[in-house]
Amino acid sequence: MANLRTTNYDTSILTLRDNKYEVASYTNDTYATLTLSQGTLFGRVATTDKVVPLYTDAADGSQYPVGILTIDQTVEAGETIDLNMVIAGEVAAELLVLNVGDTLEAVVDDRRLKDWIKDMGVFLITVTGLSQLDNQ
Amino acid sequence: MKNLIGLFILAALSFAIGGAEFGILAGVGLSLVAEVQPTGVFMMSIPAADVRNVFTKTLIATYRQEISVMSFLRSFFPAVESKSKEVSIQVQLGKELVAVDVERGTNGNRNKMVKSTEKIILPPYYYEYMTTNEHRLYDVAIGTQDVGVMNTLVSELASEMMEMQKKIERRYELQCAQVLETGIVTLNNGTNIDYSRAAASLVDVSGTNPWATGGNDPITDFVNACKFLREIGKAPGGRFLAICGEDAILDLLNNSTFQAKADIKNFDMDQVRKPAMSNGASYHGTITAGSYTVDLWTYPEVYETESAAGVITQVNYINAKKVIVMPHAPNFKLAFAAVPNLIGQPAQQGAYLAGDYVDNRKTAHEAWIKSAGVAVPVAVNQVYTMQVVA
Numbered sequence: 051m052a053n054l055r056t057t058n059y060d061t062s063i064l065t066l067r068d069n070k071y072e073v074a075s076y077t078n079d080t081y082a083t084l085t086l087s088q089g090t091l092f093g094r095v096a097t098t099d100k101v102v103p104l105y106t107d108a109a110d111g112s113q114y115p116v117g118i119l120t121i122d123q124t125v126e127a128g129e130t131i132d133l134n135m136v137i138a139g140e141v142a143a144e145l146l147v148l149n150v151g152d153t154l155e156a157v158v159d160d161r162r163l164k165d166w167i168k169d170m171g172v173f174l175i176t177v178t179g180l181s182q183l184d185n186q
Numbered sequence: 187m188k189n190l191i192g193l194f195i196l197a198a199l200s201f202a203i204g205g206a207e208f209g210i211l212a213g214v215g216l217s218l219v220a221e222v223q224p225t226g227v228f229m230m231s232i233p234a235a236d237v238r239n240v241f242t243k244t245l246i247a248t249y250r251q252e253i254s255v256m257s258f259l260r261s262f263f264p265a266v267e268s269k270s271k272e273v274s275i276q277v278q279l280g281k282e283l284v285a286v287d288v289e290r291g292t293n294g295n296r297n298k299m300v301k302s303t304e305k306i307i308l309p310p311y312y313y314e315y316m317t318t319n320e321h322r323l324y325d326v327a328i329g330t331q332d333v334g335v336m337n338t339l340v341s342e343l344a345s346e347m348m349e350m351q352k353k354i355e356r357r358y359e360l361q362c363a364q365v366l367e368t369g370i371v372t373l374n375n376g377t378n379i380d381y382s383r384a385a386a387s388l389v390d391v392s393g394t395n396p397w398a399t400g401g402n403d404p405i406t407d408f409v410n411a412c413k414f415l416r417e418i419g420k421a422p423g424g425r426f427l428a429i430c431g432e433d434a435i436l437d438l439l440n441n442s443t444f445q446a447k448a449d450i451k452n453f454d455m456d457q458v459r460k461p462a463m464s465n466g467a468s469y470h471g472t473i474t475a476g477s478y479t480v481d482l483w484t485y486p487e488v489y490e491t492e493s494a495a496g497v498i499t500q501v502n503y504i505n506a507k508k509v510i511v512m513p514h515a516p517n518f519k520l521a522f523a524a525v526p527n528l529i530g531q532p533a534q535q536g537a538y539l540a541g542d543y544v545d546n547r548k549t550a551h552e553a554w555i556k557s558a559g560v561a562v563p564v565a566v567n568q569v570y571t572m573q574v575v576a
Binding site for chain 1 (some may be wrong): 281300373
């Protein structure tokens with residue numbers, strides 16, 4: 051056993067105030083276990099009514115935001131589970147997780163993603179961090 | 187037979203009188219006779235050779251080297267004692283940000299302090315013992331059953347226990363030196379405890395600005411050290427202390443740029459004086475370094491290492507080529523954890539646990555002392571080390 055063990059903590063909270071929540075169905079249609087991260091932005095596939103992580107270049111309806119995952123969630127291959135998502139209120143902007151390549155400035159149907167999120171009822175609040183981790 | 191008994195009585199009287207001359211005669215006499223005790227026990231006399239030293243030499247003084255362990259470095263690491271196996275620290279570094287005004291009626295600026303680091307440390311374990319029945323008085327105490335001898339034995343064993351504790355104390359002093367020099371406490375068993383000193387706090391100017399070269403200005407190095415401590419280490423105030431290695435202080439005091447600066451008339455910026463001792467360290471004076479003030483110290487204390495061949499080498503606690511700069515009251519600790527122990531045995535009450543062990547089968551009597559401590563730079567950026575001598 052090492053004589054020195056280091057653990058870093060971050061007690062940040064995703065949902066800040068005046069929040070509303072909704073449960074949505076998600077299916078892991080891959081052949082591997084997936085871990086969905088807290089703060090991941092989701093869209094909904096119109097034909098299946100299931101939510102998937104949002105890609106702004108999707109064309110099945112999931113390019114529009116419908117919720118943000120509230121906790122880390124592990125999903126087995128082929129498993130269908132209900133995800134708890136925040137759909138309104140103030141949310142910590144720094145904890146929002148977008149797919150690689152996407153930004154809040156990405157354009158979907160002539161509107162930026164950040165405006166679609168605002169339409170959803172979610173207000174992303176920026177923050178100033180006053181603390182730092184110790185030397186590693 | 188009557189004559190022999192008479193001779194013995196004469197000898198006994200001569201001992202009772204206590205005169206040296208009579209004693210010598212008595213000793214000679216005793217070597218020639220055998221005594222019949224009143225109890226009927228037959229006892230041989232003491233040979234003259236065994237008692238001669240009593241009358242031909244006198245012990246006038248004894249000297250047992252009991253070397254004090256100085257604690258200048260440990261004075262920056264206040265002791266904290268615990269009864270757990272491990273100790274931990276929780277660290278949250280901060281920022282010095284400034285508020286920005288907002289429009290009235292708006293939300294304001296959101297802030298958070300959520301990041302922190304926990305470091306859990308298993309301190310190294312020190313366990314020193316000795317076999318007390320090796321002591322020169324141990325058998326004497328058994329043989330004589332004399333209270334005075336027993337008291338002397340106990341007193342000397344206590345003193346030897348203190349020597350073992352001092353050995354551990356030197357290790358703690360060395361741990362503090364290692365934290366101040368490199369940030370790494372080295373272990374013989376287990377993994378070295380690396381507190382991850384910032385690279386910017388471990389500088390080597392011996393190639394670019396060696397103090398031995400007269401044209402080089404040592405003050406710029408002190409300024410850099412103070413800036414680090416204030417800006418990165420967040421050490422408040424502008425007054426710091428520097429502990430100089432023995433080569434570093436010589437090069438500093440001999441440096442012509444430094445001497446010229448200190449020789450400005452009608453300026454009382456620097457005061458380098460004769461050393462004043464404190465806790466094994468020497469205070470040499472105070473200098474200005476840009477906007478900061480630095481108190482100059484040296485710590486000429488050494489510990490010793492011994493090779494397998496028995497060669498003893500003296501080693502300075504402070505690297506001769508380096509200078510350590512830090513605040514006067516850095517946030518450091520000397521943390522003591524519990525040593526291995528058993529239920530039913532005396533509990534550890536402080537930094538050390540002492541006891542003894544008797545092995546009747548082997549006829550061995552051991553006395554031991556244990557401790558598990560570690561020097562911890564809680565605020566690891568509140569120390570700056572620079573090598574100034576090539």
